[in-house]
Amino acid sequence: MRKIVVGCRKSALAVTQTEQVISDLTLLSQEHGMDFTFELKNIVTKGDLILDVTLSKVGGKGLFVKEIEQAMLDKEIDMAVHCLKDMPFELPKGLINGAVPKREDPRDCLISRSGAGLKDLKYGARVGTSSLRRSSQLAALRPDLIIEPIRGNIDSRLRKLENGEFDAIILAVAGLNRMGWEDRITEILSPETFLPAVGQGALGIECREDDAELRKLLNLYNDPQTALEVTAERTFLGVLNGGCHVPIGAFAVLNQAPNREAEATEHALQEITLTGMVGKSDGSIILRETHTGELPVQVGEEVAKLLIGNGAEKILTETMSH
The missing domain is CATH 3.30.160.40 (Porphobilinogen deaminase, C-terminal domain)
Structure with missing residues (x-):
C-alpha cells in the first residue's frame, strides 16, 4: 500500500477543499482497485506570511504555491490541491497539473453589512478587495466607492467586515460554498458585468510528471468539461x-x-x-x-x-x- 502525502496551506479553506479531494480520491482508488492511503501535510507559504501588502506588490499568484512545489520536487510531498486561480501559467519543470476536478461556481459575490447589493450600497461605501481585477470592475460600475485592500484568509476577511472595517467585501462564491457559508452572500455578481479570475472556482491537482502511478488515479478524477x-x-x-x-x-x-x-x-x-x-x-x-x-x-x-x-x-x- 502506497501512502500519498498531500501538501496543503494551513488556511481553513485550503484544508477543507484538500480534505474533500482526499475523500474523493480515496473512494476512486477503492473503486478501481488501487492501493493508496493519503496523509495531509501543512506547508506555510510566503503568501500566508505577508498579509499587510497587496499581492500585486509582493509577487502575485506564485506566493501561494512556491514552497509547496519545492516540497513536491524534493519528494517531501506527492501532490497538492490548489485553487487554480492561484496557479501561475507556467509550472516548474518536472511538475504537471494532473487533474482538474468538476468546477464549483466560478462567480464573484458581494457581502455587505447592510444587506444592500452593489447598486444599492451607500454613496462612498468602503469595499474591501486586494484584487486589481475586482477593483477595476468595481470602479467602472460604481466610481463613487472607496475601494481598499484587504488581505487574509476567507474567515479573517469576513471578521474584518463584521468588525466594521468595511461596508462590503468581494469574495469568490466557490470558497464560501466549500466552507458551507453560502448564506453569507448578499449578491452574486454576473459574469456579464463582472468577470471572474482565470480558473476561478476550479481546483488544480499538481503532482510530479514522472509519478505514473498517481497520475493514473488523477486522470480518473479529471473533469473533461472543466x-x-x-x-x-x-x-x-x-x-x-x-x-x-x-x-x-x-x-x-x-x-x-x-x-x-x-x-x-x-x-x-x-x-x-x-x-x-x-x-x-x-x-x-x-x-x-x-x-x-x-x-x-x-x-x-x-x-x-x-x-x-x-x-x-x-x-x-x-x-x-x-
Whole structure:
C-alpha cells in the first residue's frame, strides 16, 4: 500500500477543499482497485506570511504555491490541491497539473453589512478587495466607492467586515460554498458585468510528471468539461502574460454546437465561448472581447489577440510599470 502525502496551506479553506479531494480520491482508488492511503501535510507559504501588502506588490499568484512545489520536487510531498486561480501559467519543470476536478461556481459575490447589493450600497461605501481585477470592475460600475485592500484568509476577511472595517467585501462564491457559508452572500455578481479570475472556482491537482502511478488515479478524477474551459482561460492568461499584477478576467463556457448531426452522438461536437477582459485599475477603461470556437487553446489565443488589437497591451504595460 502506497501512502500519498498531500501538501496543503494551513488556511481553513485550503484544508477543507484538500480534505474533500482526499475523500474523493480515496473512494476512486477503492473503486478501481488501487492501493493508496493519503496523509495531509501543512506547508506555510510566503503568501500566508505577508498579509499587510497587496499581492500585486509582493509577487502575485506564485506566493501561494512556491514552497509547496519545492516540497513536491524534493519528494517531501506527492501532490497538492490548489485553487487554480492561484496557479501561475507556467509550472516548474518536472511538475504537471494532473487533474482538474468538476468546477464549483466560478462567480464573484458581494457581502455587505447592510444587506444592500452593489447598486444599492451607500454613496462612498468602503469595499474591501486586494484584487486589481475586482477593483477595476468595481470602479467602472460604481466610481463613487472607496475601494481598499484587504488581505487574509476567507474567515479573517469576513471578521474584518463584521468588525466594521468595511461596508462590503468581494469574495469568490466557490470558497464560501466549500466552507458551507453560502448564506453569507448578499449578491452574486454576473459574469456579464463582472468577470471572474482565470480558473476561478476550479481546483488544480499538481503532482510530479514522472509519478505514473498517481497520475493514473488523477486522470480518473479529471473533469473533461472543466479542463477544456480552464484551458481556454489559462491560454488567454498566458498570451497576455498576466497575473495578480494586472486587471485580467476571463470566463469560458463549454456548450454543444447547435444544429449539428453529431450532437446526438457520443462524440458530439462542442464549442467553447470565452469572454476576456483587461482594464485599468481605476476602472476608467474596461476592454472586453468574446470568441467562440471548437479548440480551447485557439479560443484563448483569439480573445487575447482581439484585446491586444484594442489596446490591452498598452494598459498591461502601464499597470505593470507602476
